[in-house]
Amino acid sequence: MYWIYLDFPQLALDLLQREHPAEHALAIHHNKQIIQLNQVAYQLGVYLGSSLNTAYQLAPQLHLYQQADLSCESYFDSLAQQALQYCAQVALHEEQGLYISGAGMLSIYQQPEKHLKQLAEHYQRQQVSFRIAYAETAIAARWLVRSQDIKHPETGTKHLPDLALSYSDLPSAQVTSLQAMGLYTIKQLSNLPRPELRKRLGEESLGALDQALGLQNTPFTFIQTKACYQQRFPLLSETHTIQGLSFPLKQACQHLQQWLRQRQLSSNTLLLTLSFRDKPSEQVSLKSARLLQTSQDWLALFRLKLDTLRLPAAVLEFSLYCQALYPLGSEVSSLFEQQQSSDDNLLFDQLSVRLGEHTISRLSCQADYRPERASQYLPLQQQDTLSYPSLFPRPCWLLPQLKPINIRHFTLLSPPERIASGWWDEQSINRDYYMAQCPQQGIAWIFQENKQWFLHGWFA
Amino acid sequence: MAQQIEQLLQSNKVWQGSQWQHSHLDVHSSGFEQLDQQLPNHGWPQGGITEVLYQQHGIGELQLLLPALAKLSQQSQWIIWVAPPFMPNAPALQQHGVDISKVIVIRPEQCSDITWTIEQALKSGSCSAVLGWVDGLDLKASRRLQLAAEQGDCLSYLFRPLQQQQQSSSASVRMALHPSKAPNQINYHLLKRRGGAPLYEQSMPRLN
Numbered sequence: 319m320y321w322i323y324l325d326f327p328q329l330a331l332d333l334l335q336r337e338h339p340a341e342h343a344l345a346i347h348h349n350k351q352i353i354q355l356n357q358v359a360y361q362l363g364v365y366l367g368s369s370l371n372t373a374y375q376l377a378p379q380l381h382l383y384q385q386a387d388l389s390c391e392s393y394f395d396s397l398a399q400q401a402l403q404y405c406a407q408v409a410l411h412e413e414q415g416l417y418i419s420g421a422g423m424l425s426i427y428q429q430p431e432k433h434l435k436q437l438a439e440h441y442q443r444q445q446v447s448f449r450i451a452y453a454e455t456a457i458a459a460r461w462l463v464r465s466q467d468i469k470h471p472e473t474g475t476k477h478l479p480d481l482a483l484s485y486s487d488l489p490s491a492q493v494t495s496l497q498a499m500g501l502y503t504i505k506q507l508s509n510l511p512r513p514e515l516r517k518r519l520g521e522e523s524l525g526a527l528d529q530a531l532g533l534q535n536t537p538f539t540f541i542q543t544k545a546c547y548q549q550r551f552p553l554l555s556e557t558h559t560i561q562g563l564s565f566p567l568k569q570a571c572q573h574l575q576q577w578l579r580q581r582q583l584s585s586n587t588l589l590l591t592l593s594f595r596d597k598p599s600e601q602v603s604l605k606s607a608r609l610l611q612t613s614q615d616w617l618a619l620f621r622l623k624l625d626t627l628r629l630p631a632a633v634l635e636f637s638l639y640c641q642a643l644y645p646l647g648s649e650v651s652s653l654f655e656q657q658q659s660s661d662d663n664l665l666f667d668q669l670s671v672r673l674g675e676h677t678i679s680r681l682s683c684q685a686d687y688r689p690e691r692a693s694q695y696l697p698l699q700q701q702d703t704l705s706y707p708s709l710f711p712r713p714c715w716l717l718p719q720l721k722p723i724n725i726r727h728f729t730l731l732s733p734p735e736r737i738a739s740g741w742w743d744e745q746s747i748n749r750d751y752y753m754a755q756c757p758q759q760g761i762a763w764i765f766q767e768n769k770q771w772f773l774h775g776w777f778a
Numbered sequence: 779m780a781q782q783i784e785q786l787l788q789s790n791k792v793w794q795g796s797q798w799q800h801s802h803l804d805v806h807s808s809g810f811e812q813l814d815q816q817l818p819n820h821g822w823p824q825g826g827i828t829e830v831l832y833q834q835h836g837i838g839e840l841q842l843l844l845p846a847l848a849k850l851s852q853q854s855q856w857i858i859w860v861a862p863p864f865m866p867n868a869p870a871l872q873q874h875g876v877d878i879s880k881v882i883v884i885r886p887e888q889c890s891d892i893t894w895t896i897e898q899a900l901k902s903g904s905c906s907a908v909l910g911w912v913d914g915l916d917l918k919a920s921r922r923l924q925l926a927a928e929q930g931d932c933l934s935y936l937f938r939p940l941q942q943q944q945q946s947s948s949a950s951v952r953m954a955l956h957p958s959k960a961p962n963q964i965n966y967h968l969l970k971r972r973g974g975a976p977l978y979e980q981s982m983p984r985l986n
Contacts, residue, residue, distance in 0.1 A: 400877060548786035617867055662856070673886050681878045683868040693868035701879060711986040712870035714840045715863070731961050759957030760836030761984075775867060776836035777986060 320430045322405075323459035324437060325415035326397065327468055330388040332446045334381075343377050345481045348385040390414075392550075398443065402543055404437055409456075409538040415463070417456045417538060453478060456538070457530040460485050461504075477506035478530065486530070488523050504530070547577050547585075547640040550568075554594060557631040560624050563633060567620055567753040570638055571613035582646045588616060589639040596632040600669040602627065604671060607663035609644055622672045649652045666698060687739040688747055689716060689774065710735045711753070713763040713775035728754040728764060737765075753777065806933055809845020812982050817951060818971050822846055825931045826950030827924050831969075833940040834864070835907075837957050838964035841985045847907060848875035851934065855906040858899045859883045861892045863911055872974060873986070880906075893919050898962040900934055901928035914942075921948045943969060 326332070334344050343359035345352050352368050362377035373380055394414050401408045409420035420430060420436070427433040430452045441448050449466045453459040458478045465485040466474030474728045475481045481504045483493045501507055507515070508531060516524050528534040528625065551570045557563055567590075579582060586609050590602040604619050670678055679695035682702050686692050693716060696702060732745045732753035740746040750767040751774070763775035786792050805821030807814055814875065822828055822843075834838045851857055857880050858864060868878050884899075886892050892896045892954045896910040900923065908927075915923075916918040936949065943954050952970035962984050 496802075573942055580787065631859060661902060662904040665898060665904050668898055669884060673884065673895065677885050677887065678885050679873070679885075681866060681868045681881045681883060683878060689867070689869075693865065695865070698882070708873065709871055711872055714837075714844075714867055714868055714870045714874075715835060716865045716867045718865060755961045756834075756836065757960075758834045759959060760834045761838075761961060762836055774866070777984075778836055778838065778840040 320433060320452050320454060321456040321459045322413075322417060322418040322419040322420060322430070322437065322450065323456065323463045324411060324418060324441070324448055324450045325463055326410070326448050327414070328447055329390045329394060329397075329414055330354065330383075331356060331394060331747075333390055334383060336390070336445070339382065343380045343385070345373060345380055346383050346385050346388065347373075355387065378736065379390045396549075397441070398541055399448070399544055400440065400444075401437065404433070404440065404543070405538045409540050413462065415460065415762060417460070418539075419456075419540075420452070422719060431539075449474075455530055455532045456536050457487070457526065458532075469662060479503065479508070483507065487526055488519070492523060495542055522664070543581070545641075545643070547574060547638065547643075549573060549577075550635060550637045552635040554634060554659065556634050558629060558631065558632050560627065562620075563624070563636070567624075568613070568617060570636070571616045571620070574638055574640065575611060575613040578611045578643075580710075581643075583643045584611040584646050585640050585643050586610065587640070588644045588762075589641075590620070591627075591639065593634045594629070597631040597633055600630075605675060606667045606671075608667060609646075611646065619667060619671045621697070625724040626672065665727065670698075687737050689737070690747070691740075710751075711777070713761075714778040717774055721773040723764060723771050723773045725764070725766075727757045728762065728771075730754050731761070760763065791853055804931070806850070808845055809840070809849070810842075812980075813842070814888065816875050816938075816971070816977055817969055818973050818981070818984050820877045822933055823950040823966070823972070824933055825928045826972075827920070827927050827934050827936055827948070829947060829949040830939055830955065831938050831940045831943050831952065832953065832955040834957050839937065839955055840983050842953075842964065842966075843954075844871075844874040844985065845910070847871075848877075850906040851875075851877035851880045853880075853906050854974065855932070856904055857881050857907045858905050860899065860908065860910040861886060861912075862909070872977065878981040893923065895930070896934075896936075897923055897926045900930040900932065903930050904933075905930065905932045907935070909935045909937070911937045913939065915945075915947070917946055924948045924950070 322662055328519055330346055331344060335356060338344060340655070341358060343356065343362055344360050345355040347353060347370055351375050353365060355364050355366065357381060359377060364373045364376050364380065367647055369562060370382065373382070398408055398410060398416055401416050404422070405418050405423055407421065409417040409505060411417060434450055434452055438646050440451055447468055449463045449468060449471055451459050451462040451466065453462055461481055462475055462478065481498055482502060483504065486493070486504065497505065505728040506676065507527065525534060529536045548569070551566055553566055568695050586606045590604070591599055591640055592602065593599040602623055604616070604623060606619060610616055666678065678698050680698060682694050682696045684692055684694055685704050724734060730752045734750040734752055736750050739747045747767065749767045751763060751765040754764045755764050761777040763771055763777065764773050805817070805819040805822035806824055808817065809822045830839055830842070847857060860882065862883065866881070866883060871878050871881065873950055886895055891908065891911055893915065894965055896908060899905050899908045915936070923934070923936070940954060949970065950972050951968070954967045956965040956967070958965040958981065963981045964984055965981045967980065970976060
């Protein structure tokens with residue numbers, strides 16, 4: 319059983335470095351002290367812990383950022399998620415470190431070194447700087463990592479007993495006083511009798527030491543694989559046109575496909591958020607009646623959507639968000655609904671993506687005598703049909719709004735049909751309906767209410 | 779010369795008089811005996827466009843189709859209405875025997891989307907009939923729709939304003955409706971029927 323600890327001591331700086339040319343001197347400060355700086359700044363003479371004034375005097379061209387302004391939490395989370403590809407249990411440390419458990423991993427990697435190598439190769443591809451070490455216990459692995467210099471990783475201590483106390487998590491005041499007593503390494507400390515150590519260090523520090531030595535267990539909360547897909551895609555250069563967006567979008571869809579494939583999932587909704595320069599970002603949502611996985615399917619829907627989209631400003635970046643995930647091969651349907659063929663779903667996908675979901679409706683017939691209520695539009699997914707019992711003929715067209723008419727131009731063709739209903743919901747009607755021929759010879763459905771005549775439909 | 783004629787025939791640009799009322803072309807009975815006699819192959823053409831031109835609402839423009847739609851709604855496929863001018867009245871359709879659970883109404887917000895929607899619906903093969911209301915349609919778009927209808931093999935009706943009856947169109951059947959003084963009949967001209975001469979001044983009784 320072994321543990322690997324991996325940390326990203328200058329993640330914020332790494333992310334900044336991606337956005338700047340290589341020759342820029344970059345530094346990050348916190349409480350007016352430099353806490354991270356890149357190689358260029360280092361060569362200019364800036365050092366860790368120097369004040370802002372000193373740093374500016376040494377390198378006037380320095381690009382300075384405040385730590386609080388830089389957020390790399392979400393990126394760190396995604397790095398942590400990636401670690402799950404190489405092991406089953408990953409726990410987080412707040413200093414952007416990952417505890418990676420080697421439990422049960424020896425059957426795959428044979429040696430901890432191989433596991434370490436796999437992880438290192440993976441994060442090297444991500445172009446972030448990291449430190450990595452393994453040990454018998456999680457805390458020991460972390461302390462060993464702390465002894466490494468980010469620029470020269472091989473310099474770190476390899477074995478816990480040889481580790482200098484200053485690299486441990488013990489409070490610095492205690493470390494100084496222990497050093498004053500001539501105790502410099504973990505080995506020296508662990509050789510001391512326990513009752514005296516407890517008296518000197520206190521319960522908490524002794525607990526940390528015991529955890530490092532494997533005498534006590536360390537409690538961990540392991541992270542879970544994310545239940546949704548969320549990914550930012552910054553554009554290399556901003557674009558004003560849909561064409562400029564299509565290639566990055568293709569790559570994004572392939573990334574999504576990869577993610578879905580790894581988890582054997584599929585989805586039917588996808589949210590695209592476009593971030594514009596100086597304009598609020600916009601969201602484009604894709605809904606499909608089918609469950610999709612492949613990038614071609616997503617892209618085909620995106621193309622339809624983007625055909626009608628106008629970009630209000632230059633696009634800086636976009637992100638994809640996908641939450642509704644279903645295991646591959648399952649179908650979304652209600653219990654008694656009859657299966658629709660995939661051709662139908664493809665058609666409704668295309669239509670709803672291009673025209674909007676609200677433009678597609680079913681017709682339904684409600685048990686209500688009021689003509690406006692008897693016929694209604696329903697969303698495509700709902701189905702609810704009654705047969706409407708009526709002895710009197712009904713017109714095929716209903717006007718969306720009643721139209722006042724002059725009855726003198728109409729010829730009545732039928733006896734009246736009185737509809738008086740709806741007294742219970744404040745929309746009561748009391749109408750006498752007639753079939754009538756209008757001056758242009760069309761057959762209309764008209765009614766009289768409160769001595770006023772209205773046109774309500776056409777017998778088309 | 780013979781070769782050129784052969785080419786013309788193969789490119790499907792010319793219809794031949796010999797095709798008139800051949801039984802191998804699929805048709806769907808209109809439900810009106812008189813109309814069936816007059817239409818090529820005795821029915822509405824399946825896999826071809828039928829144009830209905832009319833000006834005034836309420837002169838029987840839907841009643842012409844309702845018997846055929848009622849029969850088609852017994853099939854499992856959809857009947858799609860694209861951009862109808864008013865709301866189809868569900869109880870009335872039921873009275874005429876149409877199963878409204880098969881009816882889908884699509885109301886695109888932009889005019890330019892209407893022909894696109896009709897074309898997609900025709901091509902999909904998921905519809906037994908497509909009804910579309912279009913204001914302007916050039917010959918190219920009309921030809922596209924005709925091809926889409928052939929591909930999807932379904933009944934398709936295009937409703938167009940009467941003023942456009944002079945415009946050329948590649949529809950299989952064109953029918954113009956005119957108001958009638960007698961309230962119980964439908965007046966129509968068959969402006970075009972593939973393989974037959976136009977028929978003018980026809981009338982038949984209304985359903986209601």
